[in-house]
Amino acid sequence: MAGDQRDVLNALDVAKTQWYHFTAIVVAGMGFFTDAYDLFSIPNVTKLLGRIYYTEQGSKKPGSLPPGPSMAVNGVALCGTLAGQLFFGWLGDKLGRKKAYGITLALMVISSLASGLSFGDTPKGVITTLCFFRFWLGFGIGGDYPLSATIMSEYANKKTRGAFIAAVFAMQGFGILVGGIVSLIVAAAFDHAYKAPSYDKDPVASLPRQADYVWRIILMFGAVPAALTFYSRAKMPETARYTALVARNEKQAALDMAKVLQVEVGEEQPKKEEKPNERGRANFGLFSHEFARRHGLHLLGTCTTWFLLDIAYYSSNLFQKDIYSAVGWIPHAGEMSALQEVYKVARASVLIALCGTVPGYWFTVAFIDILGRFFIQLMGFFFMTVFMFALAIPYDHWTKKENRAGFLVMYALTFFFANFGPNATTFVVPAEIFPARLRSTCHGLSSAAGKAGAIVGAFGFLYAAQSKDPNKTDEGYPTGIGMKNTLIILGCINFVGLLFTFLVPESKGKSLEELSRENEEEEEENGDHGTESASRRTVPV
Numbered sequence: 001m002a003g004d005q006r007d008v009l010n011a012l013d014v015a016k017t018q019w020y021h022f023t024a025i026v027v028a029g030m031g032f033f034t035d036a037y038d039l040f041s042i043p044n045v046t047k048l049l050g051r052i053y054y055t056e057q058g059s060k061k062p063g064s065l066p067p068g069p070s071m072a073v074n075g076v077a078l079c080g081t082l083a084g085q086l087f088f089g090w091l092g093d094k095l096g097r098k099k100a101y102g103i104t105l106a107l108m109v110i111s112s113l114a115s116g117l118s119f120g121d122t123p124k125g126v127i128t129t130l131c132f133f134r135f136w137l138g139f140g141i142g143g144d145y146p147l148s149a150t151i152m153s154e155y156a157n158k159k160t161r162g163a164f165i166a167a168v169f170a171m172q173g174f175g176i177l178v179g180g181i182v183s184l185i186v187a188a189a190f191d192h193a194y195k196a197p198s199y200d201k202d203p204v205a206s207l208p209r210q211a212d213y214v215w216r217i218i219l220m221f222g223a224v225p226a227a228l229t230f231y232s233r234a235k236m237p238e239t240a241r242y243t244a245l246v247a248r249n250e251k252q253a254a255l256d257m258a259k260v261l262q263v264e265v266g267e268e269q270p271k272k273e274e275k276p277n278e279r280g281r282a283n284f285g286l287f288s289h290e291f292a293r294r295h296g297l298h299l300l301g302t303c304t305t306w307f308l309l310d311i312a313y314y315s316s317n318l319f320q321k322d323i324y325s326a327v328g329w330i331p332h333a334g335e336m337s338a339l340q341e342v343y344k345v346a347r348a349s350v351l352i353a354l355c356g357t358v359p360g361y362w363f364t365v366a367f368i369d370i371l372g373r374f375f376i377q378l379m380g381f382f383f384m385t386v387f388m389f390a391l392a393i394p395y396d397h398w399t400k401k402e403n404r405a406g407f408l409v410m411y412a413l414t415f416f417f418a419n420f421g422p423n424a425t426t427f428v429v430p431a432e433i434f435p436a437r438l439r440s441t442c443h444g445l446s447s448a449a450g451k452a453g454a455i456v457g458a459f460g461f462l463y464a465a466q467s468k469d470p471n472k473t474d475e476g477y478p479t480g481i482g483m484k485n486t487l488i489i490l491g492c493i494n495f496v497g498l499l500f501t502f503l504v505p506e507s508k509g510k511s512l513e514e515l516s517r518e519n520e521e522e523e524e525e526n527g528d529h530g531t532e533s534a535s536r537r538t539v540p541v
Contacts (some may be wrong), residue, residue, distance in 0.1 A: 005278025009240075009241065009244065009245075009488075009511070009512075009513060010061055010276065010293075011157075011257065011378075012154075012155070012157065012159060012240060012241065012257070013157055013158045013511045014158075014260075014295070014531070015157045016157070017157070017160055017259055017382075018261055018444075020155075020261055021155065021156065021160075021164060022156055023232070024152060024164075024236070025164060025167045025168055026229070027229050027233050027236065028148040028151060028152055028168045028233075029148075029167065029168045029169075029170070029171030030171065030226065030228070030229040031104065031105060031108070031141075031144040031148055031226065031229075031233075032144065032148065032169055032171040032172045032175065032226050033171040033172070033175040033225050034105075034108050034112070034141075034166060034175065034222055034225050034226040035108075035141045035144055035172060035175065036171075036172035036173070036174075036175025036176045036179070036180075036321060037175040037176070037178060037179045037222045037225070038108070038112060038115075038137055038141065038175075038219075038222040039077055039078075039081075039141065040073060040175070040176045040349075041139075041179035041182070041183060041218055041219065041222065042077070042134075042219075043072060043345070043349070044179065044180065044183040044218065044220055044342060044345055044346045044349065045214070045215035045219070046065055046070060046073055046074065046343060047064065047072065047333070047338075047341050047342070047345060048188035048214060048215050048328070048338055048339075048341065048342050049065055049094055049215060050062070050063050050064035050065040051063055051064075051207055051211075051333075051338045051341075052124060052207065052211060052212055052215075052338070053065075053068075053123035053127070054066065055121060055203075055207065055350070055381040059203070060334075061199070061333065061334055062199045062203070062206070062207075062333045062338070064256035064333075065127075065175050069124075069127045071458070071459050072127065072131045073127065073130065073131060074458050075455055075458040075459050076131040076134050076138070077134040077135065077137055077138035078133065078138060078451050078455050079135060079138065079451075079455060080135035080136060080137065080141070080142065080312070081138040081139070081141050081142035081145075081454075082138075082142060082448045082450045082451035082452060082455070083138075083139055083142060083179060084104070084138060084139035084141060084142020084143045085142040085143070085145050085146060085444045085445075085447045085448040086142075086157045086444050086445070086448045087103050087142075087143070087444075088100050088103075088104060088142065088143030088144075088146060088147055088440075088444065089143075089145075089147075089440050089441045089443055089444015089445065089447075089448075090440075090441050090444065091143075091440075092146055092150060092440030092441070092444070093246070093438060093439065093440045095441065095443045096238050096242055096246075096247070097147055097150055097151050097154075097238060097239055097242055098236060098237065098238040098239075099365045100143060101147050101151070101233055101234075101236065102140075102230070102233055102234045103140075103143065104140045104141075104143035104144045104147065105140070105226050105229070105230050105233055106140070106146075106230070107136060107139060107140025107143070107341055108137060108140040108144075108222070108223070108226045109223045109226045110136075110140060110223075110228050111133050111134070111136045111137035111139075111140060111185060112137060112219065112220060112221075112226070113220055114133040114136075115130060115133040115134055115137060115219045115220070115222075116215075116216035116217065116218075116219045116220030117216070117220075118130040118216075125170065125241060125518060131498065135367070139323035141379025142447075142448075142451070143183055143255050145265060145427070145442045145443065145444070146302050146431075146443040146447060147428060147440065147448040148168055149165055149168070149428070149430070149431035149443050150239075150431050150439050150440045150443055151236070151239055152165045152168050152380045152431070153261075153431040153432055153439075153512065154240070154241040154242065154436070154439075154512070155239060155240075155241035155261075158367065158509060158510060158512075159509070160369055161369075161432065161512075162368035162373060162428055162507070162508060163365050163368055163369050163428070164368045165428045165431055166361070166365045166368050166424050166427075166428055167491075169361070169424055169427045169428070170361035170362055170364070170365055170400075170419075170424070172361065173353065173357050173358035173360070173362070173419065174358065174359075174360040175225075176349070176353050176357055177350060177353040177354065177357070177358055177372075178179065178294055178319050179218075179349075180199070180346045180347075180349040180350035180353060180406075181304055181346075181350060181520075182218055182221050183218050183342060183343075183345075183346035183349075184346045184347060184350060185344075186214050186217050186218055186345040187214060187340075187342040187346060188343055190208070190211065190213070190214055190339050191212060191337070191339040191343060192213070192389070193210075194208040194210060194336035194339070194384060196208050196211075196338065196339055196340070197337060198335050198336055198337055198340070198403060199333065199334045199336065199338075200334045200335060205239070206336075206337040206338060207264070207337070208339075211338050212391065213338060214339065214342060214529075215342075224393035226515040227334065229522075237256040237259055237260060239256075239511065240253040240254070240256050240257045241253075241436050242436060243256060243437040245435075245518065245534070246436055246437045248449055250410070252511070253520065258395050271303040271410060278288050283437075285438075286438055286441060286442075291438070294517055295433070295434060295435075295442075295504050295516075297433070298433055298503065298505060299434075299442055299445065299446070300500075300503055300516045301500055301502075301503025301504040302426065302429060302430045302433075302442070302446040302449075302504060303446050303499040304364075304421060304449070304452035304497075304503070305377065305381075305426055305497050305500050305501055305503075306422075306426040306446050306447065306449050307449040307450055307453035308451065308453060308493050308494070308497035308500065309381075309410040309422040309423060309426055309450065309453065309494075310450040310451065310452075310453035310454040310457060310492050310499055311454070311456050311457040311460075311490070311493050312384065312388070312418070312457065312490045312494055312497075313418050313423055313446070313451040313454075313457075314453070314454035314457040314458055315457035315458070315460075315486075316411075316414065316415070316490070330344050330345060330348060330466070331344070334497045339519045350540060351355035351408065352408075352411065352412050353415075355408070355409075355412035355416075356412035356413060356415035356416035357415045357416070357417075357419055358416070358419075359416060359420075360415060360416040360417065360418065360420040360421070360424075361419045361420075361424060362421075363416075363419075363420040364376060364419065364420050364421075364425070367420075367427070368424070368428065368508075369509070371430060371506060372506050372508040373463060373504070373506060373507055373508060374501065374504065374505075374506040376420065376421055376424070376425050377421060377422045377425040377426070377429075377501050377504070378498060378501050379417070379420075379421060380417045380418060380419075380420060380421010380422045380423070380425070381422055381495070381497045381498035381501060382420075382498055383413070383414075383417035383421070384417050384418055384494040385492075385494040385495045385498065387410055387411075387413050388414060388487055388488070388490050388491030388494060389487075389488065389491045390441040391407070391410050391411065391414070391486075391487050392484050393488075395483065395484035395487065396484075398410075400462045403498065404437045406499055422497060422501075424490065426446070426450065427447070428441040428507075429504055429505075429507060430442055430446040430447070431443050432507040432512060432515050432516075433504075433505055433507055433515045433516060434516055435516040435517075435518055438517065439516070441524075442445065452501045465473055476528075478534065485541075495498070528537050
């Protein structure tokens with residue numbers, strides 16, 4: 001690491017918190033607001049899709065999405081997200097963070113609008129086009145993970161870096177909340193206009209023709225917040241760390257910093273002439289023995305903890321409606337009109353978001369640079385395990401009408417400790433502990449592992465959570481292992497996540513170069529292999 005590089009990086013590490021930091025949080029965070037809105041608004045409308053496109057004429061109960069279409073609608077965006085995380089994670093290191101950043105937001109805007117315009121002459125045609133557009137929506141969402149996390153980590157100072165990255169991710173909480181609120185408003189407005197009776201009273205009138213507009217409006221609204229920040233995102237300069245460490249242009253890095261941050265960089269030092277193989281060992285790649293030696297266990301830790309967390313987190317989020325119905329918190333479908341059902345599902349999700357999801361995110365923002373990433377992640381997994389078991393073991397107790405308020409409190413606490421815990425820290429840590437030239441790629445790999453877990457949760461939960469009693473099988477789904485056993489499995493998964501947390505290093509208060517061990521690379525370039533250097537080779541695990 002040349003002297004002028006060190007000046008640039010030190011200036012970033014000690015820079016005071018400035019207005020641009022908050023601007024970057026909003027611009028990057030609005031992508032995550034859109035992510036959460038688009039991914040988690042779909043549970044609010046899946047029951048409506050089933051009623052509109054799969055209700056059989058003369059049937060005694062309203063239609064529902066069959067298992068195949070239901071899994072596709074809920075899971076295809078996750079598949080797109082996984083692909084986008086891998087592709088844009090690699091692209092962010094190859095071309096730079098900025099060049100790939102605007103593409104992700106454009107994909108989200110276009111695909112959100114297109115999802116609401118899904119077309120087809122048959123139910124299968126509509127669902128197929130919806131899934132097509134949601135895949136590309138997920139692809140854009142996936143790119144936002146490694147790019148936003150890396151950009152925020154490389155702009156932040158080391159004292160408040162955790163809070164800044166967590167604040168970007170915390171915008172997800174507002175996206176989930178607003179998704180529920182928009183669903184509430186749209187459903188209430190249409191219900192007030194058409195005053196549809198319950199399905200039991202009048203199956204035809206319970207589903208007004210205009211109900212088809214409801215799910216389309218809800219999905220299309222996701223384009224609005226992304227479009228509002230498109231210009232600001234396009235104007236963001238490349239991060240100084242990428243320019244200095246990867247592009248090797250320290251002068252441009254200093255100029256870019258001067259545009260957005262009030263920092264002083266020392267006089268530019270004359271560049272040392274590099275010998276042909278001087279940086280050969282230090283410039284190791286992702287699949288090299290050197291990377292495995294230095295960061296292999298760290299990458300295993302970030303991937304496995306995110307994978308295990310998302311199995312539980314996405315299962316609970318995407319299928320809240322099924323859990324509410326299972327404990328009787330939402331009435332039977334036949335007792336409501338289609339619009340009333342959307343309203344009640346959305347109301348339940350808003351309450352959970354207000355009570356647990358949003359506060360959990362911002363507790364992490366407040367305490368991550370005080371308590372540390374390791375402690376918060378360990379604590380979160382521990383309490384998620386406790387509350388999952390507390391819901392599962394006395395499950396029959398919670399299904400009684402007089403105990404439903406207690407169920408809501410316990411369920412909200414699992415979301416609180418997911419977000420004041422591993423759901424935030426698994427996003428933060430991979431953006432801090434890997435070398436700059438591989439940072440976006442490694443974050444993309446870690447987040448893709450998380451989405452693989454989300455896919456397992458989304459697809460597996462649909463079958464697993466069905467009642468063991470064939471007489472209680474809901475909406476024609478095949479009999480599974482039951483809600484109680486499903487919650488027990490999720491509790492066990494959280495406990496395993498707690499164990500894998502011990503592979504992830506603490507990054508509080510350290511510079512990115514210290515964490516990624518790029519300082520070691522400087523010593524290797526200078527031929528310093530003394531005992532002092534060797535003593536710093538181990539990052540605590």
